[in-house]
Amino acid sequence: MIIWPVFVAALSMLLLTALCLFWPRKTVHKAQQTVSQQFEERLQLLALARDSGELAEQDFDSAAEELKSQFLQQHATNSLQGNSGWRLPAVLLLVVAGLVGAIYSVSGHYHQLQEWQLAQQNLKQYGERALLNQGEPLSEQEVERFALALRTRLANEGDDAVAWMLLGRIRLSQGALEQAVDAFERALLLTPERTPLLLSYAQAQILLADENSLARAGRAVARVLSKEPQNSDALSMMALIAYEKGDFKEATTAWQLLLKQLPQDDPRYEAVQQRLQELGADVQVAGRHITVQLYVAPQLKQANPDASLFLFARAKEGMGLPLAVQRIPLPEGNIELQLTEQMAMQPGWSLANADQVEVVARMSLSGTVEQRPGDIQTVSDVLNFTEPGLTISLTLEP
Numbered sequence: 001m002i003i004w005p006v007f008v009a010a011l012s013m014l015l016l017t018a019l020c021l022f023w024p025r026k027t028v029h030k031a032q033q034t035v036s037q038q039f040e041e042r043l044q045l046l047a048l049a050r051d052s053g054e055l056a057e058q059d060f061d062s063a064a065e066e067l068k069s070q071f072l073q074q075h076a077t078n079s080l081q082g083n084s085g086w087r088l089p090a091v092l093l094l095v096v097a098g099l100v101g102a103i104y105s106v107s108g109h110y111h112q113l114q115e116w117q118l119a120q121q122n123l124k125q126y127g128e129r130a131l132l133n134q135g136e137p138l139s140e141q142e143v144e145r146f147a148l149a150l151r152t153r154l155a156n157e158g159d160d161a162v163a164w165m166l167l168g169r170i171r172l173s174q175g176a177l178e179q180a181v182d183a184f185e186r187a188l189l190l191t192p193e194r195t196p197l198l199l200s201y202a203q204a205q206i207l208l209a210d211e212n213s214l215a216r217a218g219r220a221v222a223r224v225l226s227k228e229p230q231n232s233d234a235l236s237m238m239a240l241i242a243y244e245k246g247d248f249k250e251a252t253t254a255w256q257l258l259l260k261q262l263p264q265d266d267p268r269y270e271a272v273q274q275r276l277q278e279l280g281a282d283v284q285v286a287g288r289h290i291t292v293q294l295y296v297a298p299q300l301k302q303a304n305p306d307a308s309l310f311l312f313a314r315a316k317e318g319m320g321l322p323l324a325v326q327r328i329p330l331p332e333g334n335i336e337l338q339l340t341e342q343m344a345m346q347p348g349w350s351l352a353n354a355d356q357v358e359v360v361a362r363m364s365l366s367g368t369v370e371q372r373p374g375d376i377q378t379v380s381d382v383l384n385f386t387e388p389g390l391t392i393s394l395t396l397e398p
Contacts, residue, residue: 036071042067043064043067047060143170143173143174146166146170147167147170147171150163150166150167150170151167154167159186159189159190160190161187161190161191161194161197162187164183164184164186164187164190165183165184165187165194165196165197165200167183168180168181168182168183168184168187168200168201168204169200171183172200172203172204172207177204177207177208178208180204181201181204181205181208184197184200184201184204185201188201193223193227195224195227195228195231198220198221198223198224199220199221199224199233199234199237201217201220202216202217202218202220202221202237202241203217203237205217205220206237206240206241206244209244211245214241214244214245217237217241218238218241221234221237221238221241222238225238230261232258232261232262232268235254235255235257235258235261236254236255236258236268236272238250238254239251239254239255239258239275242254243275248279251275251279252276252279252281255272255275255276255279255281256276256281258272259272259273259276269342270342287340287341287342287351287352287388288340288341288350288351288352288385288388288389289338289339289340289341289351289388289389289390290313290324290338290339290351290357290359290383290389290390290391290392291336291337291338291389291390291391291392292311292336292337292338292339292359292361292391292392292393292394293334293336293391293392293393293394294311294331294334294335294336294337294361294393294394294395294396295333295334295335295393295394295395295396295397296309296330296331296332296333296335296363296396296397297332297395297396297397297398298332298333299397299398300330300332300363300376300396300397300398301330301331301332302332304330304363304365305330307329307330307363307364307365308327308328308329308330308363308364308367309327309328309329309330309331309361309362309363309364309396310325310326310327310360310361310362310364310369311325311326311327311328311337311339311359311360311361311362312324312325312326312339312359312360312362312369313325313339313351313357313358313359313360314357314358314360315353315354315356315357316354316356316357316358316382317354317356318353318354319349321345321346321349322345322369323339323344323349323350323351323353323354323357324339324340324341324343324344324345324350324351325339325343325345325369326338326339326343327369330363339351339359351385354385355384355385356382356383356384356385357382357383357385358379358380358381358382358383359379359380359383359392359394360377360378360379360380361377361378361394361396362375362376362377362378363375363376363377363396376396376397376398377396378394378395378396380392380394
């Protein structure tokens with residue numbers, strides 16, 4: 001801690017100041033004795049002048065009184081200087097102490113020491129909240145304390161695969177990719193076949209995005225797939241690695257395998273479908289679906305840059321609740337969208353529950369599905385589900 005150099009410097013300053021102050025004090029003391037001797041000598045001279053008749057008695061009394069007054073004044077001044085000599089060192093001592101305290105409060109390490117102690121005390125609690133989702137999620141400050149406690153544990157108790165993996169995930173969440181990779185590699189030295197660790201390591205390498213990192217990520221994912229060929233996270237990463245490397249054929253194959261494994265209500269299902277569509281792959285959509293080729297007039301987007309587009313299908317007869325709905329920021333020009341059974345707003349009321357439907361494309365200024373003044377919409381003709389997939393064209397313009 002930096003307090004010791006500051007303390008030594010402050011003490012040296014105080015000693016030097018005391019030396020400077022007390023050295024003249026001895027000189028003043030010597031001068032004070034000389035003044036007393038001069039007073040006695042002058043008084044004796046006045047007495048001799050009086051006894052010899054050179055000085056009248058009345059003049060002697062006046063001269064002696066004046067000499068005495070001068071002596072007393074000089075003596076009082078010297079005494080005051082002597083008595084006040086301790087005050088200046090005391091004031092300087094307080095000033096130096098205050099200066100040391102101010103410097104330490106700004107540049108000292110007591111804040112870090114407090115954080116370290118708090119991290120050590122709450123290591124178990126942080127682990128439960130981070131891994132078991134018990135209680136509230138960790139704040140950014142608590143995440144950093146968790147990392148500090150893990151580093152301390154590793155320093156005191158030696159390598160621990162779980163601690164290194166947790167530290168790597170923390171650094172990954174903070175965007176410190178190189179530190180994350182280093183932590184994961186240390187954990188892999190201890191447990192080289194742990195699937196969650198291999199996937200976390202691959203994720204960090206993918207984010208680094210250079211050629212060597214993508215190669216290392218591919219090898220890690222391949223190790224997982226060699227043991228767990230149906231691992232959806234590994235398939236997703238393998239597809240992403242191939243896509244980043246420009247190997248679109250391999251990416252398409254991996255995403256198609258992944259799509260077959262994902263349930264249709266999985267949040268990743270539509271994202272994978274979209275990726276495959278971007279790559280020009282033939283995507284088979286389960287159940288009824290409507291492909292909408294929509295044209296949005298550019299002037300609508302220019303006049304309403306913050307508007308939303310609601311695309312939904314509703315039954316010709318029955319409840320007014322949409323059978324399927326999709327909301328996106330208002331586009332411009334040509335766009336292809338899809339409505340599927342998985343986009344239902346209410347369980348049991350989807351495209352599978354109505355044979356006759358109509359599709360509505362609506363520009364919403366308020367961002368709600370309900371039509372408000374100023375909203376513009378277009379409605380399709382009534383569609384009959386004579387086959388699972390339908391394709392229509394709509395135009396949305398002022």
